[in-house]
Amino acid sequence: MDLSLSEHYQALQAEIRDFARVHGDKSPKVGGGRKRPDQKTLDWQKRLLEHGYVGRTIPTEYGGAGKQPDIMEAAVIANEFARANIYAGLTNQGISMLVPTLLEVGTDEQKRNYIGPTIRGDIIWCQGYSEPGNGSDLANAQTKAELKDGNWIVNGQKIWTSSAHYADMMFLLCRTEPEKSKHEGLSYLLLSMKSPGLEARPLKTMTGRNEFNEVFFTDVKVPETQIVLGRGKGWHVANVTLKHERLMIGDAGKMTARLEQLIHLLGTATIDDVPLIRVAEFRDRLLRLQGEVIAWKAHNLRLLTEAAQGIDSGVKRMIVKYGGTMLGFRLSSLAVDALGAAGLPYETIGEDAEADDATTWNIDYMYDVGLMIGGGSNNIQKNIIGERGLDLPREPKAQTAAAIGGRG
Amino acid sequence: MEFGLSLEQRQFDDSLRAFLKDRLPMDRLRAIAETAVGFDDELWNGALELGLHGLIVPERFGGAGLGILDAVVAAEALGYAAAPLPFAGSLIMAPLAFMNSATEAQQNEWLPQIAGGEVRFAVAFAGLAGQTGSASARYENGRLTGRVAAVMDAGAASHVVVYLADGNAAVVDLEAAGVGKTLHRSLDRTRPTADLSFDNAPAELLDAANAPLDAARRVLDAGRVVLAADTLGAAQTMLDRAVAFAKERVQFGRIIGSFQGVKYPLADCVTALEPCRAMVWYAGHAQDGMPDEARLTACHAKAHVSDVGRDVARMTTETHGGMGFTDLLGLHFWFKRIGFNRQLLGGPERCREEAAQLQGWTLHA
Numbered sequence: 001m002d003l004s005l006s007e008h009y010q011a012l013q014a015e016i017r018d019f020a021r022v023h024g025d026k027s028p029k030v031g032g033g034r035k036r037p038d039q040k041t042l043d044w045q046k047r048l049l050e051h052g053y054v055g056r057t058i059p060t061e062y063g064g065a066g067k068q069p070d071i072m073e074a075a076v077i078a079n080e081f082a083r084a085n086i087y088a089g090l091t092n093q094g095i096s097m098l099v100p101t102l103l104e105v106g107t108d109e110q111k112r113n114y115i116g117p118t119i120r121g122d123i124i125w126c127q128g129y130s131e132p133g134n135g136s137d138l139a140n141a142q143t144k145a146e147l148k149d150g151n152w153i154v155n156g157q158k159i160w161t162s163s164a165h166y167a168d169m170m171f172l173l174c175r176t177e178p179e180k181s182k183h184e185g186l187s188y189l190l191l192s193m194k195s196p197g198l199e200a201r202p203l204k205t206m207t208g209r210n211e212f213n214e215v216f217f218t219d220v221k222v223p224e225t226q227i228v229l230g231r232g233k234g235w236h237v238a239n240v241t242l243k244h245e246r247l248m249i250g251d252a253g254k255m256t257a258r259l260e261q262l263i264h265l266l267g268t269a270t271i272d273d274v275p276l277i278r279v280a281e282f283r284d285r286l287l288r289l290q291g292e293v294i295a296w297k298a299h300n301l302r303l304l305t306e307a308a309q310g311i312d313s314g315v316k317r318m319i320v321k322y323g324g325t326m327l328g329f330r331l332s333s334l335a336v337d338a339l340g341a342a343g344l345p346y347e348t349i350g351e352d353a354e355a356d357d358a359t360t361w362n363i364d365y366m367y368d369v370g371l372m373i374g375g376g377s378n379n380i381q382k383n384i385i386g387e388r389g390l391d392l393p394r395e396p397k398a399q400t401a402a403a404i405g406g407r408g
Numbered sequence: 409m410e411f412g413l414s415l416e417q418r419q420f421d422d423s424l425r426a427f428l429k430d431r432l433p434m435d436r437l438r439a440i441a442e443t444a445v446g447f448d449d450e451l452w453n454g455a456l457e458l459g460l461h462g463l464i465v466p467e468r469f470g471g472a473g474l475g476i477l478d479a480v481v482a483a484e485a486l487g488y489a490a491a492p493l494p495f496a497g498s499l500i501m502a503p504l505a506f507m508n509s510a511t512e513a514q515q516n517e518w519l520p521q522i523a524g525g526e527v528r529f530a531v532a533f534a535g536l537a538g539q540t541g542s543a544s545a546r547y548e549n550g551r552l553t554g555r556v557a558a559v560m561d562a563g564a565a566s567h568v569v570v571y572l573a574d575g576n577a578a579v580v581d582l583e584a585a586g587v588g589k590t591l592h593r594s595l596d597r598t599r600p601t602a603d604l605s606f607d608n609a610p611a612e613l614l615d616a617a618n619a620p621l622d623a624a625r626r627v628l629d630a631g632r633v634v635l636a637a638d639t640l641g642a643a644q645t646m647l648d649r650a651v652a653f654a655k656e657r658v659q660f661g662r663i664i665g666s667f668q669g670v671k672y673p674l675a676d677c678v679t680a681l682e683p684c685r686a687m688v689w690y691a692g693h694a695q696d697g698m699p700d701e702a703r704l705t706a707c708h709a710k711a712h713v714s715d716v717g718r719d720v721a722r723m724t725t726e727t728h729g730g731m732g733f734t735d736l737l738g739l740h741f742w743f744k745r746i747g748f749n750r751q752l753l754g755g756p757e758r759c760r761e762e763a764a765q766l767q768g769w770t771l772h773a
């Protein structure tokens with residue numbers, strides 16, 4: 001057990017603390033997001049790129065800092081930004097999913113065209129994966145693309161497409177080889193959201209905001225060269241993308257930040273002039289959550305160590321999404337309760353919407369439920385934990401739709 | 409940075425677990441439980457050979473000079489086996505009491521005897537620990553008077569260290585005149601509690617600490633972390649057994665583990681329990697070298713692992729169906745161990761309240 005940082009990481013830590021001292025006042029507000037970055041955010045992103053705090057491992061010719069991957073460096077950076085309560089840079093699907101995918105399997109031209117603008121925040125991407133008929137069964141995508149006169153002609157529909165209403169580009173999983181098997185019939189295309197025939201219809205969520213979209217394709221033309229890796233390689237590319245999904249190292253930092261905000265909230269919110277932190281029931285709920293956060297932070301350190309050592313953490317990693325989203329919800333639930341009746345006014349539209357604490361907590365409180373559903377719902381997570389983690393038997397195969405309806 | 413156990417710690421863990429597996433089959437555990445003393449010569453002597461007695465005793469007094477993290481590793485293994493071995497009190501808190509509160513001469517007299525297994529100490533608190541039950545003791549001119557209820561690890565103890573309200577402690581020979589000991593068979597038949605009374609009993613004062621209350625709390629906190637680790641081990645046994653049962657038992661023509669109604673609670677158990685392991689390691693490490701975090705993590709570890717342990721105990725017993733409720737499987741030994749640990753040295757509510765006081769969140773902080 002050694003929780004000290006070696007000299008190299010201490011130096012990085014000191015460097016970031018300096019950076020935060022000098023530049024911290026220019027940081028956009030932490031949290032929020034889920035909208036197109038404003039100029040302040042873009043300027044901040046540029047500053048982070050110059051210092052190598054984002055795009056750290058991306059080669060210099062594509063606009064990154066060209067450093068070797070080092071999970072401990074990534075953790076130090078994440079911790080220090082959380083500690084200083086300054087914005088740690090854009091996180092979106094273009095940066096976390098498409099960029100590493102292009103680095104691995106993109107053409108030189110694709111890398112040059114897209115990586116730099118994406119990490120600068122100039123190009124915002126959305127992910128064209130889920131369809132109305134297949135949520136978890138990704139390989140069953142039915143949106144078609146046919147090659148005609150040097151263009152892919154795309155027809156079909158995607159759903160749950162985050163940020164499609166303000167994105168510039170989409171990475172799309174579609175069926176180009178209908179005669180081939182489910183997995184071998186897919187291709188991965190990059191297309192402009194301004195393409196004629198493409199329509200993104202906002203899907204208003206329970207938060208009252210347009211966080212998702214339905215995207216309709218009617219004879220949308222995409223130049224032939226906009227394919228990644230080649231025909232029928234879409235499933236492979238999609239898996240490259242998934243493989244590159246960032247380790248959830250940021251989550252403990254996020255939990256700690258939320259707990260700190262919660263402690264502050266319970267210290268300032270009052271009932272009959274008594275701060276809630278002095279009210280036994282509220283205080284005990286806060287303390288329970290503090291205990292849980294300490295446990296998850298330590299668990300995270302354990303996972304980080306194993307990842308740095310190249311150890312597969314198995315069930316210890318499988319529990320992170322389920323456990324983390326549930327704890328996140330309990331944290332925001334206490335905040336909502338501490339805000340109480342005075343926290344019920346709720347406006348999500350307008351310039352000041354995100355500056356209002358009560359609205360922000362309420363959005364988080366509902367968005368946390370969305371997080372339990374998205375990215376592999378928690379019920380799916382429990383299957384994974386039970387079956388792959390504890391080696392319990394799978395649910396017996398359900399009767400197929402054909403077998404149920406098709407016997408006549 | 410490296411957050412995890414060292415190779416030596418893992419090897420120590422392996423050898424302790426192998427020893428317990430070999431020496432403590434279920435029929436042996438039942439036989440020891442019948443005696444209700446919470447002590448077994450064979451286990452005690454085997455543990456001595458493995459070095460448990462001198463685990464944290466400094467090398468110059470004949471110990472291995474290891475830390476609370478090592479104690480945490482041992483405690484999880486002991487909890488896993490539901491071992492009737494007085495460990496938290498006799499082998500961790502007692503030597504720690506001498507290391508924190510005694511003079512060099514007193515340490516020189518007592519620590520080698522603890523490391524050598526020649527004396528068996530219980531540790532009691534007159535106040536401070538946050539246990540229910542009466543506790544008060546007064547030291548005067550080499551004599552102790554008072555009573556302390558629900559003392560653990562006293563079943564076969566030869567001596568006791570009694571922490572006083574001012575944070576100093578008194579060492580008393582339990583065979584001495586004026587000492588009374590009433591042993592209670594407890595909920596956990598593998599470990600009794602004892603009520604101790606002192607009527608002008610001869611006592612030796614341990615008052616060498618510069619800040620006696622801080623010293624006393626260090627001993628208490630180490631005990632809490634060790635009990636939390638023991639609970640973790642016990643809960644892990646229950647989960648492992650429930651998973652094994654769910655893979656074998658067939659109902660409605662299916663292995664029950666394939667039912668989501670059975671699978672999901674087990675997924676809940678592992679999701680709650682696995683972070684507890686990192687938590688007790690962290691808290692153990694904090695006792696050894698992070699004084700700023702030592703108290704807070706000890707209070708939280710005791711509270712949180714006790715709560716998770718209770719949930720795991722309940723859900724895994726349910727997984728076993730009617731058999732889980734019987735005496736036949738013996739699962740209840742672990743259920744009760746978790747319940748026993750929960751109440752000693754301050755339950756979750758008390759530990760969280762101390763955590764609140766530490767952070768200035770209470771009116772009387």
